[in-house]
Amino acid sequence: MLVFNIILGGIEMANTPKEVIDESQFKDDLYQAVNGNWLKDATIPDDHASTGGFMDLNDNIDKTLMSDFDKLPDADLKDTNEPFQEFAKLYALAQNFDKRDKDGAEPIKPFLDKIESISNFDDLNSQLKDWTLSGLPLPFGYWVDADMKNTKINALYAGTPGLFLPDRTYYENNNPAYDQLMPVFSKMVTSLLVLADYSSSEADEIMESAKKFDSSIAPHVKSAEESADYTKSYNPRKFAEFAKTSSNIDFKGYADSLFGNAPEQIIVTEPKYYEALDSFVNEDSFSDMKNWMLVKFVTSASSYLSEEFRQTGSTYSRALSGKKVATPQKKSAFYLASGVFGQTVGDYYAKKYFGPKAKADVEQMVRNMIKVYQQRLENNTWLGKDTRDKAILKLSKLELHVGYPDKIDPIEYKYKVTPQGDGGTLFANVSEFRRITKEARFAELGKPVDRSRWEMSANTVNAYYDPSKNIIVFPAAILQAPFYSLDQSSSENYGGIGAVIAHEISHAFDNNGSQFDELGNLNDWWTDEDRKHFNQLADNMIAEFDGLAFAGAKVNGKLTVSENIADAGGLSCANEAAKNESEYDLKAFFINWARIWRMKATTEYMQLLLNIDVHAPNELRANVQVKNLDDFYSTFNVTEGDGMFLPEDKRVKIW
Structure with a gap:
């Protein structure tokens, strides 16, 4: 979008008072x-940049x-809408750090096993639909959005992955920022992997391998400056031709599994990346790619796990931004829950305070x-x-x-929280909601664009x-x-x-x-x-x-x-x-x-x-x-x- x-x-x-003007x-x-x-x-709070x-x-x-929502555990919510009731449950799960600490790495073990278990491209190709819906990382991917030349209808796009460091330019011309930041990122990742029950030596090997793959991607993705020219991201291709860009990834089978049948056209945001795909996504790089996916996954999951995971997983972003400490527990829980139920929380805020x-x-x-x-x-x-x-x-x-919008996004009505008493964890619930969202968005391919949907909460x-x-x-x-x-x-x-x-x-x-x-x-x-x-x-x-x-x-x-x-x-x-x-x-x-x-x-x-x-x-x-x-x-x-x-x-x- x-x-x-x-x-x-x-x-x-x-909202600040008017200080003395010179x-x-x-x-x-x-x-x-x-x-x-x-x-x-002015003083920058320790948890702010x-x-x-x-x-x-x-x-x-x-x-x-947060002050309003402190009252939720004792409130009668029967007269509130369904998404708000589910938000209250997710917020309670997010705030239960005792349970999160007790669970440790267990919520992510099935996902780590899934990544570890693939041994070749046949394995990966057979799982691409589930992999995508589960939110597991890939060095390629599809999404559905309005066709930029026919915005009444949703079209299929092929996108590119993010790098470990913020921009391609960090990898170029012996940029000193690479030497400053990559060791911080690497140390954070190895610590996260150890928390996930890998040995120190295994964690080091995974990180070194993942860095190798990350560096192979970097020359082929756009920089922030190049991406700022949005119109150049519109590159329609016949799907049959696009599918030939890889000798190893079954792009047609991938699309067929997600949509029933691959569409005739796909919009490729960065053609040069896909033209070079075979050079870095191949049999020789498979192990490095798998480790890159492990690293991507464990870093993205860390904020939903124990306090030790959360603190460790924020060290790189803190180094990048200059923050002295991680976001406080209560605020981090609020951000996680409200991030899922964004329209619901926005609706509550706007109707009460606007x-x-x-x-x-x-x-x-x-x-x-x-x-x-x-x-x-x-x-x-x-x-x-x-x-x-x-x-x-x-x-x-x-x-x-x-x-605020006239209605809460219908997708938030589909989120039903599995409470901890029934075996629910924060990570498992968010993963399920991610699947529901992806399925709903993919189902919009070829259908009219919902012009009433807001891209920001109120x-x-x-x-x-x-x-x-x-x-x-x-x-x-x-x-x-x-x-x-x-x-x-x-x-x-x-x-x-x-x-x-x-x-x-x-x-x-x-x-x-x-x-x-x-x-x-x-x-x-x-x-x-x-x-x-x-x-x-x-x-x-x-x-x-x-x-x-x-x-x-x-x-x-x-x-x-x-x-x-x-x-x-x-x-x-x-x-x-x-x-x-x-x-x-x-x-x-x-x-x-x-x-x-x-x-x-x-x-x-x-x-x-x-x-x-x-x-x-x-x-x-x-x-x-x-x-x-x-x-x-x-x-x-x-x-x-x-x-x-x-x-x-x-x-x-x-x-």
Whole structure:
């Protein structure tokens, strides 16, 4: 599923008081002027990699929900919906660490045995359906999603696996990060394998073998920068031809077992990977591949097992992000259970804490923003009439979802928890739910796409644009201060949620989203001349960010261009919308824009994001984009020689 969001998935957001602002810095550093005093005193919690706007708001929601759910063991749940009752049972299982400690590695032993027992490709091919439904790792795989060129119907895709380290670039050019991180990962894995009753020597051999296979995959997968160009993931192939890419994997039999019959077409996200598949998935590498799968499995399962497994299994991610300690037990249990019943928990949160007045107010802001966008498109001077008319048509067909979906995803009604008294374990239950989900999603092949399904729960502090549906979604959780509040001025709200709203609208017209039409189909509706001009403007945005120094490294302008275009369009249009209000205060507008991006993070985390995140660092999102707006200069009297000054011919203006 292709969704373009306002923040990196998993990063959280914040409700913070307005600290003392240093107005003397407005001309030189807006971000420091607004957030400098906060940054001096802010402390990153030991179990966090960052703190600030996004993170704090998410933490507050977690605390609220966990406080509510503390009462579940004594509550009468007969009047609640079925998924919520099952969530309560799973949450209780997740919190029973005495039982999890007592079970140790036993819940995963059948899966380890399954991996250990395969001795050749015939064994593996005969089990591929069950293997996939069980959630066992493979260096290839299928999934079902909307056909990017016919988004009314679900199609079959072939995907690629993740590597042990975050990105292909860690494996290239003698990257020192490889030598820093791979030993940490290896030590963690060998410790997990010992906990799973392998001897130390066996664990070492498995890890060395698995690393060998992982390194053989690395040259053939896309980097984060390459993956950021979403449209290049659409590579339809005749299935019969695709099936020939491997001499060892029975891709047709695999598809037949999952779908009854293999479809005529498959969409291959990374053709070069499959073209090279025989070079690393073969008889000579079989043992290494099997060990790679063991490593992948035991690392993914560790958080569902004993406390020792959970603590050990988080050491690599902590080293990667700079977190000092693992997530506390109670919070980890909440994350595991709410991760399974995401729509159910979101429904509970939104109905209890999200008001209809806020929903109506935000929806009006969206309409105002769309009106601004339409006027800008109508008055655009560099688009030809044909392209401009189609852009306006796309905008008119944009769908809006605010707060929470009309119904909980039906899949969550199918989850029935087997309690511990009946032999149920946390891992076994989650594995069964994973199977149910995969079966349901695979059953959608060739069927109409459910356009009402949300890709985020209502308690998620984020927002997104889905190009395949041409919809923008604003979960209830983001509709809080400093992003939005009925107690904030309209200018503050436009600098917060208004800019977020316009950011998501802008994704419909960024370098990726602009290639999808009003129906969400991948269909380049631009004239050649207009597309060429747009690409030149996009190149200007790449240049504006590329190479900017941050956290001891540099920003990759190509990796972040899509989000930077959306930020620029969002801020500019929100600025204009704020000025359309009867009372406006552009100083308050720009201050709240800088406030929502406040973040204090570990160096490790900031450097990780520079490598893999399609969003620019928060500080640069706050500072660089305002330099492109004329109103910023007049509002703060910024002139040549000031730190925030950018010559007019260097200011990037697209939407």
